[in-house]
Amino acid sequence: MAGKIAQRLMELPEGSAVALRMGAEQYFDAIRAILDIYAPKKELDVLYLTSTIPSRSIIGALEVLEIPLDHIWFVDCISQIMMSAAEKHPHAIYVESPTMLENIMLKIEYLIRKTKDRGNIVVIDSINSLAIHNNTKILSEFFHILVNNLRSKKASTLIFSMEQYENEEIRNMMNLVCDETIAVEAESGG
Amino acid sequence: MPSKERETSGDRVDRCVTGVEGLDNILNGGVPRGNTVLITGSVGTGKTSLCLEFLVHGALYGENSLYISVTESTDKLLKNIIPYDFFEDRLMKESRLHFFDLPVIYDRLGLDKPEFDYEEINILIDAVTNLVSELKVKRLVIDSITSVAYRLRSEEILREFVLKLGARLSSLGCTTLVVSEISPTGERYSSYGVEEAISDGIIVMGNLERRGDLLRTLQVVKMRGTMHSRAKYVLDLTTTGVLLVPLLKGGSVAAGGG
Numbered sequence: 001m002a003g004k005i006a007q008r009l010m011e012l013p014e015g016s017a018v019a020l021r022m023g024a025e026q027y028f029d030a031i032r033a034i035l036d037i038y039a040p041k042k043e044l045d046v047l048y049l050t051s052t053i054p055s056r057s058i059i060g061a062l063e064v065l066e067i068p069l070d071h072i073w074f075v076d077c078i079s080q081i082m083m084s085a086a087e088k089h090p091h092a093i094y095v096e097s098p099t100m101l102e103n104i105m106l107k108i109e110y111l112i113r114k115t116k117d118r119g120n121i122v123v124i125d126s127i128n129s130l131a132i133h134n135n136t137k138i139l140s141e142f143f144h145i146l147v148n149n150l151r152s153k154k155a156s157t158l159i160f161s162m163e164q165y166e167n168e169e170i171r172n173m174m175n176l177v178c179d180e181t182i183a184v185e186a187e188s189g190g
Numbered sequence: 191m192p193s194k195e196r197e198t199s200g201d202r203v204d205r206c207v208t209g210v211e212g213l214d215n216i217l218n219g220g221v222p223r224g225n226t227v228l229i230t231g232s233v234g235t236g237k238t239s240l241c242l243e244f245l246v247h248g249a250l251y252g253e254n255s256l257y258i259s260v261t262e263s264t265d266k267l268l269k270n271i272i273p274y275d276f277f278e279d280r281l282m283k284e285s286r287l288h289f290f291d292l293p294v295i296y297d298r299l300g301l302d303k304p305e306f307d308y309e310e311i312n313i314l315i316d317a318v319t320n321l322v323s324e325l326k327v328k329r330l331v332i333d334s335i336t337s338v339a340y341r342l343r344s345e346e347i348l349r350e351f352v353l354k355l356g357a358r359l360s361s362l363g364c365t366t367l368v369v370s371e372i373s374p375t376g377e378r379y380s381s382y383g384v385e386e387a388i389s390d391g392i393i394v395m396g397n398l399e400r401r402g403d404l405l406r407t408l409q410v411v412k413m414r415g416t417m418h419s420r421a422k423y424v425l426d427l428t429t430t431g432v433l434l435v436p437l438l439k440g441g442s443v444a445a446g447g448g
Contacts (some may be wrong), residue, residue, distance in 0.1 A: 020386050102424035105435045113430040138440020146434060 001026065001184075005033035008182050009158075011040070014119070017147045017157040019127075019174040022184035024162060028061065030184055034123060034158060036067045045071045045115040047108055047122045052129040052160075054079040055092040073115065075107045078129075098133040101142040108146070112153060121152055126160035127170055136169045143177040203415055206329065206365040209247020210240065212423065212434025213393075214409070221365055221391065222415030226356035228335075229388055230370040230379045231395030236406055239272060239333040239427045240395070241367050246277055248329035255329040256288045256322065260337035263314040264289035275429050288325055292338070295321075305343045312350050319358045320419035327364055334369035347386045349364045356389070379411070398422070398437070408434060 005020075012018060023037055039046045049059060055074035062069060069091050077095035088094070093111070095103045112120055126132070130139055143159070150157050161174060174181065205220035214220050221227060229237045247253035259267060268289070281287040296302070299317055301310050320329060332338070335352070342348045352368075359366050368389065370380045379386040379394060386392055391413040398405045409422045423434040 097403060099401060100405070101438055102405060102435050103426065106424065106426035106428075106433050109433050109435070110426065110428045110430060135440065138438050141438045141440050145438070150436075 001029040002037060003181070005030055005184055006037035006041075009033065009038045012094055012156065015151045015154045015156060016180065017159070017178045019159050019161055019178040019181040020162045020184060021163055021166070021181060023164065023186060025079045025186060026184045027051065027102040027160075027162075028065075030160065031058070031061070032065060032067070034121070035062065035072055036065065039071065042119070042121075044119045045111075047075065047111045047115075047120055049071050049075045049077070049104060049108065049122065049124050051077050051098040051133070052126050054082065055089060057147065059089060059091070071115075071118070073111050075104060075111065077104055097165065098130055101130075101134065101138065105142070105146055106151070108150075112155065120150075120153070120155040122146075122155055122157045124157065124159045126162055127174065128160075128162050128165035131170055136173065140173050140176065143173060147177045192214055193200050205416070206253075207247070207251070208244050210432045210434070211241055212432070213240075214423075216410055216419045216421075216423065217413060217432070218301050218417050221413070224360035224363055224364055225390035225414060226359065226366045226368060227391035227393060227413070228370050228380060228389040229367050230372055230386070232372055232374040232397065235393050235395035235397060236425060236427050236432065237369050237407075238267070240393075240408075240432055241333060241369060242271060243274070243431050244367060245287060245329055245331055246274060246281065246374060249281040250276065250278070252286070254286055255289070255331075256290065256325060256327040257331045257333065258290050258292055258295075258318070259333055260292045262289055262349065263335065269385070271327055272427060273429055274431065276431070285325070288327070290321070292332075304341065306347065307343055308347060308350065311342070315351065315355050315358060315361065319362065320356060322359060322362055322364050324380035327362075330359060330364050330366045332368045334371050335385055336369075336371040338401075339385075345382050345384050348382055349388060352385055352388050352431070369418075395425075398424075405437070407437060407448050 020030055035046055055076035072091060074092035075095060076092045077098045080094050081097045092109050095107055108122060147157050159178060160173060161170060204223040206223045207220040208214055228296060229241060231237050245257055248255040295317055299313055301313065305309060339348050370385055379392050392411045394409045394411055396407045398407045405424045407422050408425050410418050411420060422437040424437050426433045
């Protein structure tokens with residue numbers, strides 16, 4: 001499954017904005033496809049925005065999967081709002097709340113500057129959790145500015161969307177900002 | 191390295207490129223050279239950081255740059271400066287970047303009166319312009335005018351000081367940022383209302399509260415000699431310098447702030 005997703009990603013042109021629609025059960029396959037196959041092959045630094053689960057949890061999962069963190073950087077906008085006292089990770093920078101959308105853009109810009117020797121792919125995990133904290137108008141504006149800014153820097157954007165939490169507004173938003181949608185479907189035998 | 195100037199077709203303005211990428215975009219390429227610009231805002235809004243970055247970039251472009259501190263000693267300031275990725279120690283060794291404490295200049299000039307009149311002000315203007323001239327300074331920061339103004343006897347003297355100093359510095363081709371402290375709820379851009387009226391440009395830095403989140407903002411409300419955006423931007427102070435992105439409207443922005 002991860003290989004198939006990575007293959008689809010490899011076909012995309014530089015600076016693409018892609019919606020990755022999936023069920024919860026395909027979540028880790030998608031992460032593996034991007035972080036373990038696609039980004040290393042393309043020699044990209046991954047800037048991973050998490051508003052769904054704390055970066056610590058994702059880092060823990062990556063350690064289990066033996067995916068090195070060298071070229072993976074997190075913008076974590078959920079740990080602080082959860083009042084998590086967890087130790088800060090050197091590959092994570094923190095935004096106080098998922099409502100601080102401008103600060104999210106600023107942290108992504110900061111990481112792009114810090115990793116300027118390589119290309120970037122920005123992963124947004126996920127549009128659904130950002131939609132819990134922000135209204136559609138401001139979230140659409142955020143994606144519109146972010147994606148176009150990244151495109152101008154030849155950085156690709158992958159936006160995760162969990163099918164079971166999608167609604168009409170989220171679908172419209174993704175149609176507006178994304179060039180393509182990849183539907184990650186469950187397959188028997190994994 | 192040649193001095194950083196920008197001329198585009200149809201734009202004959204000689205510009206002082208600030209080096210803050212977002213701000214240069216807002217200003218259509220930079221501050222028109224020789225302008226005196228008020229950097230105004232309440233405490234903790236990033237005024238000093240913006241000014242220091244302006245000077246460091248200037249020094250990197252080969253322009254001699256000078257910071258005159260009025261309240262805080264430069265030793266203390268340098269200890270607390272953001273460790274910029276682009277800072278180079280040679281800038282100070284090669285005399286590209288200078289720091290002076292105004293109280294030291296007062297002592298040297300024998301200006302020990304608690305309140306300054308026209309005579310003292312003229313001595314001070316001469317001292318600053320001589321310093322700029324001798325050091326061949328092309329970028330100057332005075333941090334802050336508010337602290338200088340406390341010692342001036344009247345608003346007329348303040349007006350004379352800002353006008354005369356601005357004109358003399360401009361004639362030397364020096365682009366000047368003058369920091370002004372205002373209260374968060376102030377309706378004016380400067381403590382006395384005089385500085386804002388006679389400066390060539392005003393950049394307002396503030397804090398905007400939106401649904402409990404506090405955002406640092408920047409807005410250029412006036413800049414003589416160039417077209418510029420008047421929109422409000424959100425900023426972050428980082429080791430890569432000041433970063434700016436547009437303030438999202440989204441139909442949910444509370445009034446006020448900034």
